[in-house]
Amino acid sequence: MEKDIESFPSKKCPPHLQRISHYCAFSNCKAIFCSDCLKNHPHNKREELSEFLCSKFEFIDYLVKGGFGRVFSVKENSEKYAIKVIAIFQDVDENLSAHTRQKYLDEVKKEAEFFQTVRHENIINYYDNFYIENEDRFVIKMELAEYDLKCYVERNINHSREEIRALFLQICNGVCYLHKKGLIHCDLKLSNILIKEGKAKICDFGGSKKITENSGKSKTLNLFMGTEDYLAPENFFVEEKKFIKETDIWALGIILYKLLITKLIHF
Secondary structure: OOOOHHHOOOOOOOOOOOOOOEEEOOOOOOOEEOHHHHOOOOOOOEEEOOHHHHHHOEEEEEEEEEOOEEEEEEEEOOEEEEEEEEEOOOOOOOOOOHHHHHHHHHHHHHHHHHHOOOOOOOEOOEEEEEEEHHHOEEEEEEOOOOEEHHHHHHHOOOOOHHHHHHHHHHHHHHHHHHHHOOEEOOOOOHHHEEEEOOEEEEOOOOOOEEOOOOOOOEEEEOOOOOOHHHOOHHHHOOOEEEEOHHHHHHHHHHHHHHHHHHHHHOO
């Protein structure tokens, strides 16, 4: 039986002389460690970090695994950032032609570069993106926040109604900006709202959709997107999913409910 994570003393690598080179993908462990630590780590789901990224960044922590990649906190030139590392062709047919693969990569780059133009105080900044060809990894460098709204709810049971109202207004301001830019987030939830210096910032645009000019809607055929707890009810019962501005507004209502009900439970 694998050793329980609570008995493992630290998520971070001890101060060995070796550079951090691996991370643990087991459950909620998410430890990062060097080759020395690798020998004694209790879990067997150990994966190697990118050799190129290890030479470019100093890895600090493994933050989260999402549907569109893994996110790490790193340091570069004394500044801290978050980087999302995507194994870009992992779920793509290996028999695709070179032309099709390049077209797919170009689309991913185009979307990442678009989000670098999205600038709002309540949205996480995207700073850079690049493709590591020999590793088939696409990397997005982003603003680093302190924690997400889910942690805020779970750990800070004494937050006031005024604090909740202020945070929720900031989230609404960020969503309003996205909608004016012609974007539907499609996956708004507590874990996709980050907190930095007390300010709410929306993140994770991997599933976002652009609104089509003629209909004001974004349609996805036979693809279940979003998170069930936050998904508008009409998208549970039709084959053709419709993502419109109201989809995000429904999710905002669920976020507000979760913020308020958590406070009531603790009083």
